[in-house]
Amino acid sequence: MPKTLLQKLWEAHEVVPESVDTPAVLYVDLHLIHEVTSPQAFTELARRGLGVRRRDRTLATLDHSTPTRTEQVFGGAPIAVESAARQVRELETNCASFGVELLGLPSRERGIVHVIGPELGLTQPGKTIVCGDSHTSTHGAFGALAFGIGTTEVGHVLATQCLLQRKPRALAINVAGALAGGVTAKDLILAIIGRIGVAGGTGCVIEYRGATIRALDMDERMTVCNMSIEAGARAGMIAPDETTYAYLRERRRAPHGRDWERALEGWRALPTDPGARFDRELDIDATGVEPMITYGTNPGMVMPISGSVPERTADPAFARALTYMGLEAGAPLRERPVNVVFVGSCTNGRLSDLRAAAGVLRGRKVARGVRMLVVPGSQQVKAAAEAEGLDRVFLDAGADWRESGCSMCIGMNGDTVARGEYSVSTSNRNFEGRQGAGARTLLASPLTAAACAVRGCITDPRELLNG
Amino acid sequence: MAEGTLTPAADREAMRIHSRTVVLPAANIDTDQIIPARFLTTTTRTGLGRQLFADWRYGADGAPRAEFALNRPEAAGCQILVAGRNFGCGSSREHAPWALRDFGIRAVVSTEIADIFRANALKNGLLPIVIDEATSRWLIEHPGAQVTIDLEATTLTLPSGVAVSFPIEPFARYCLLNGIDELGFLLARVPQIEAYEQRTARS
Numbered sequence: 006m007p008k009t010l011l012q013k014l015w016e017a018h019e020v021v022p023e024s025v026d027t028p029a030v031l032y033v034d035l036h037l038i039h040e041v042t043s044p045q046a047f048t049e050l051a052r053r054g055l056g057v058r059r060r061d062r063t064l065a066t067l068d069h070s071t072p073t074r075t076e077q078v079f080g081g082a083p084i085a086v087e088s089a090a091r092q093v094r095e096l097e098t099n100c101a102s103f104g105v106e107l108l109g110l111p112s113r114e115r116g117i118v119h120v121i122g123p124e125l126g127l128t129q130p131g132k133t134i135v136c137g138d139s140h141t142s143t144h145g146a147f148g149a150l151a152f153g154i155g156t157t158e159v160g161h162v163l164a165t166q167c168l169l170q171r172k173p174r175a176l177a178i179n180v181a182g183a184l185a186g187g188v189t190a191k192d193l194i195l196a197i198i199g200r201i202g203v204a205g206g207t208g209c210v211i212e213y214r215g216a217t218i219r220a221l222d223m224d225e226r227m228t229v230c231n232m233s234i235e236a237g238a239r240a241g242m243i244a245p246d247e248t249t250y251a252y253l254r255e256r257r258r259a260p261h262g263r264d265w266e267r268a269l270e271g272w273r274a275l276p277t278d279p280g281a282r283f284d285r286e287l288d289i290d291a292t293g294v295e296p297m298i299t300y301g302t303n304p305g306m307v308m309p310i311s312g313s314v315p316e317r318t319a320d321p322a323f324a325r326a327l328t329y330m331g332l333e334a335g336a337p338l339r340e341r342p343v344n345v346v347f348v349g350s351c352t353n354g355r356l357s358d359l360r361a362a363a364g365v366l367r368g369r370k371v372a373r374g375v376r377m378l379v380v381p382g383s384q385q386v387k388a389a390a391e392a393e394g395l396d397r398v399f400l401d402a403g404a405d406w407r408e409s410g411c412s413m414c415i416g417m418n419g420d421t422v423a424r425g426e427y428s429v430s431t432s433n434r435n436f437e438g439r440q441g442a443g444a445r446t447l448l449a450s451p452l453t454a455a456a457c458a459v460r461g462c463i464t465d466p467r468e469l470l471n472g
Numbered sequence: 473m474a475e476g477t478l479t480p481a482a483d484r485e486a487m488r489i490h491s492r493t494v495v496l497p498a499a500n501i502d503t504d505q506i507i508p509a510r511f512l513t514t515t516t517r518t519g520l521g522r523q524l525f526a527d528w529r530y531g532a533d534g535a536p537r538a539e540f541a542l543n544r545p546e547a548a549g550c551q552i553l554v555a556g557r558n559f560g561c562g563s564s565r566e567h568a569p570w571a572l573r574d575f576g577i578r579a580v581v582s583t584e585i586a587d588i589f590r591a592n593a594l595k596n597g598l599l600p601i602v603i604d605e606a607t608s609r610w611l612i613e614h615p616g617a618q619v620t621i622d623l624e625a626t627t628l629t630l631p632s633g634v635a636v637s638f639p640i641e642p643f644a645r646y647c648l649l650n651g652i653d654e655l656g657f658l659l660a661r662v663p664q665i666e667a668y669e670q671r672t673a674r675s
Contacts, residue, residue, distance in 0.1 A: 020668040021661060027643045030661050032668055042565065044515035053655075058665075070513050088513035095515050139564040139588060153564035155592035156517075157654075165658045167665055171641065173587075203500055204558040204584055237561060239587050303500050303561070322498050322556065417509045424532060436504040436562060438527045 007278035010244050011175045011210050014150040014275070018133045020167055028169040034132040036162045037118045038065040038105065040096040041417075042137030046160035047099040057103045059166045064127065065100050066108040067093055068117045069138075070417045073380050073407035077419075078110055085419045103163075116383020116409040119143035119351035123227065124385055126256025130245035130272040135162060140351045140433065141240075142233040146226035147253070148245035148275050150210070153234065173239055174284035176209040180217040182292035187467040189361070190225035191353060191431065191450035193217070194232045195297035195307045197289055203305040206238025209285070212277065213243050217291040223252040224357040231352045232433050235304040244276035296466055299435045299448040300338060301326040306435075310453060310465045313337045329437055330445050331425070338447075338463045344426035346377040346404075346458040347440070348451050350414040353431035354382030358451040359390045362431075363398040365455035365469055370402050372461025377404035378420065380412040404458070416441045429457040487623050487649055489578050489599070491551035494541050495615035496525075499556035503589065506560065506568040520567055521574030542575075546616055551578040554611045558582070560589025560600075569596040579621050581628065583608045594644040595654065601628060601638045624649060 008016075015031075023029035036059075043065070050056070057063055070089035076082040084090035093110070100107035108115040114125060119140050122128040130148035135141060137159045144151035158168055178197060184190075198205075211233050213226075221229065226243050233241030250269060253259045260268040295309035306326060308314065316334040317323040327334060332341075348354075348362045359381060371377045379399045381387035387409055390396055396406045412420040414432035416439065422428040424443030431454050432439075435446040449457070452466035459469060511523040529540050536543045553572065559582040560568060569592045572580065579599040590600040601621060603611075610630070611617060620629040623645060627635040647654055668674070 017672075020664050025642065026646070028641070030658065030664065032665070032672075032674070034674070041512050045517050045566075048516075049655075055659075086513065092513050092515060137564055137566075139562065141564075153588055155564055155566035155588065155595065157566060157592070157595040161655055161658055164655060165662065165665060167658055167661070169643070169654060169658065203561055204586070207558070207584060207587060234562075234588075237558070237586060303502065305500075322500065325498065415509045417512055434502075434504065434562065436502045438508050439504050442508070442510075442527055443532065 007281040009175050009277045009281045009283060010148060010212055010242055010275055011150065012281070014131060014133065015172055017131070018150070023171060028171045030167050031170045032133060033135050033162050033166055033168060034062060035122070035127055035134040036063045036166070037122055037134065037136035037141070038063060038159070039069055039118050039136070039138065040067050040071065040092045041069040042156050043099065043159055044092065044095050045156045046163055047103065049160045050103070050163055055164045057105055057163045060104050060106070062166060063105050063163065064108070065096060065105050066115050066118055066121055067096060067110060068409070069411045069415060071110070071410045072419050073410045073412045074419070075408055078408045086417070089418055113384050113388070116385065117351045117354060117411055119231065120354060120382035120386065123147065123223070124256070124383055126253055126259030129253065129259065129268070130249060131275050135168065139234040140231050142238070143227050143231040143351055145230040145233070145240050145242040146223060147249055148242060148272065150240060150242065152240040174209045176206060176211045176238065177283040177286040178211055178213050178289060179286065180213060180215040180289045180291050182217060182290050183220070184217065184291050184294060187296055187452060187470050188294050189450040189452060190221055190228040192294055192297040193291060194229045195299070195304065195448065196294045198232060198236045198304050199297070199307040200289065201236050201287065203235060203303045204237040206233060206236040209238050210240040210242060211236070211238045212283070213241060218243055219246065222357065223248060224355045227355070228352055232304065235433060245272050296450060296453050298338060298453060298463065299446070300330060300332055302329055302435055302437050304433065304435060304448060307448070308338070310339065310449070310463065339465065341463045342427070343375060343429050343457050343462060345422050345428035346371070346375060346454050347380070347413040347428060347430040347432065348454050349378070349380030349382065349412050350432040351382065351411070352433040353451050354380060354386065356386050356389050358431065359386065359395050362451040362455040363395045365452060365459060365466065366402040366404070367398050369459045371404055371458045375458055375461050377402070377458045378407065378413055379404050380407045381409045383409045413440050415439070416444070422446070429454045429463070489551055489621040490618070492546070492616045492618050493552045493554045493581070493611060494547045494550040495554045495612055496541055497556050497612045500558045500561055501555055502562035503560060503565050503568045504562055507565065507571040512565060512567055514567070517570050518574060520571035521576070524571040524575045541615070549576070551576060552581060552619060552621065553577045553579070554581045554608070556582065556612070557584045559585050560593070561586040564588045564592070566592045566596070569593045569598045573598050581608070581611060594641065594648070597648065599623060603628060603636055603638055607636050
């Protein structure tokens with residue numbers, strides 16, 4: 006019987022299949038850990054006298070509450086947020102005492118957990134990957150089954166390398182048509198979320214399919230899968246293909262030599278078989294997608310940047326969101342002044358994202374009164390960007406250039422947006438207070454964010470790309 | 473197999489909750505509202521109740537907002553939170569159910585509850601109760617209603633005496649009712665895990 010990618014991965018990882026009474030015992034190939042959602046799990050292990058079952062399948066890094074200011078990362082100044090400093094130290098201590106590898110503050114391979122997994126070649130097709138972070142869906146871009154878990158489950162995986170899970174439903178999103186100039190993978194996924202809503206994928210794993218998806222490079226595929234959770238889905242997946250293999254070949258922790266050939270053979274069998282049935286299917290035409298921007302307080306409240314804020318007077322939550330954002334229904338967003346521009350995060354903090362933003366900023370300046378922060382997704386992204394002079398482009402334009410981390414996407418590391426300020430951000434969540442109490446976030450692509458920084462107001466990036 | 477555990481999953485009192493409701497009618501209440509990220513630098517599970525819904529409960533000056541539902545005198549002691557659809561969307565932070573439990577909430581009732589939040593809630597003795605649109609509308613329109621949630625019977629009983637049944641993952645229900653610890657259950661499967669690792673050359 007023909008099977009979906011999800012079905013194949015699921016069956017290959019069932020230690021004990023599910024029954025009516027009990028969920029499946031599902032094996033985890035790769036467990037990624039960070040400082041915020043792991044301390045209580047290690048405490049529980051210690052309390053029970055348990056160790057980490059598979060240290061070779063566990064990797065920790067520091068990203069969420071970790072500062073991005075060089076002197077705080079590499080010494081010379083203490084970490085400004087005291088509780089964050091404690092959390093960083095606790096992960097260091099836990100990794101040392103449980104024997105877990107930590108890409109810590111001095112490491113050149115440290116970075117946002119969802120950027121470093123792929124970059125190191127640890128994220129591979131056919132793997133199950135979990136992390137105490139909902140954007141673990143990012144890794145699905147490689148044809149992995151990757152999803153976020155809570156801290157109790159982090160403890161389960163540390164102790165047993167397994168999780169108790171019910172099989173999710175499979176949702177196919179078929180995307181056809183070429184993306185227009187100035188339109189990016191970020192705009193595509195925002196358009197998809199706008200279409201299906203923030204709960205449209207609840208209970209499902211999304212497989213993104215179709216010619217448009219096949220044409221995306223790995224960075225773009227990661228951006229798409231990253232925001233699957235913003236549509237309520239546990240995970241997003243894209244079947245592996247030559248693009249995937251070309252990305253992974255020669256990565257430090259990818260298989261090499263004969264192991265590579267053997268792995269490749271297995272990966273080629275993963276894509277969904279012709280005729281396999283999904284629980285739901287949805288078709289998206291990418292040709293009409295424009296640069297997108299959010300106007301509200303969840304990622305489903307999104308519109309083409311050239312449009313106007315919709316009017317839904319009957320919905321009190323909608324009115325509340327607009328009040329929070331200080332925006333009016335029916336009004337255009339273009340030309341509205343912005344205070345902050347953030348380029349970074351696990352959604353858009355990879356090298357190609359920085360190149361896109363730098364392409365707009367080259368030879369231009371960040372508008373007076375606008376604060377722009379560019380935060381590479383990892384130390385390796387930082388080094389690569391510096392090797393091609395992107396840091397100079399950002400610094401010359403008047404932007405701030407930092408060490409890697411989650412930074413302003415989550416605002417728990419000293420990088421925040423002030424109350425009432427408008428922030429155009431390449432991150433993934435525009436929830437109330439996400440970037441700081443009272444902050445007003447507008448999600449957009451790196452191209453759009455850079456264009457807004459240059460003009461100091463909401464700007465369609467195509468104006469600057471064509472000019 | 474389950475020895476005493478720190479996790480409230482073994483709370484046998486979770487079987488039946490008899491309480492007035494407190495209502496937050498908004499749809500899509502995300503985990504950043506339930507517990508804002510700046511409070512996630514804690515390294516323990518306890519004490520987050522004070523920061524539950526912090527940005528809705530307190531003004532910019534830190535003073536409680538009298539009009540917010542959880543700050544009203546009649547909300548004191550309420551153990552059931554009724555909320556709009558898609559409650560708990562957003563991040564995987566288990567701090568969200570920790571904060572709700574620490575505040576005294578033992579069940580969240582909505583027409584839809586986000587996946588990761590629901591899983592986290594069940595591991596902390598917080599019941600995620602999904603009900604139909606009409607029941608939800610009635611509950612949202614009648615804050616403070618006295619209702620009973622019976623996990624064993626999987627019913628929510630309205631003040632009228634009408635009992636509405638709700639779906640719940642059977643294993644989680646079994647664990648909650650019998651004080652079974654999920655990690656203990658998994659540890660008891662180590663022989664199968666070892667066999668799997670050998671079978672798939674994952675050793």
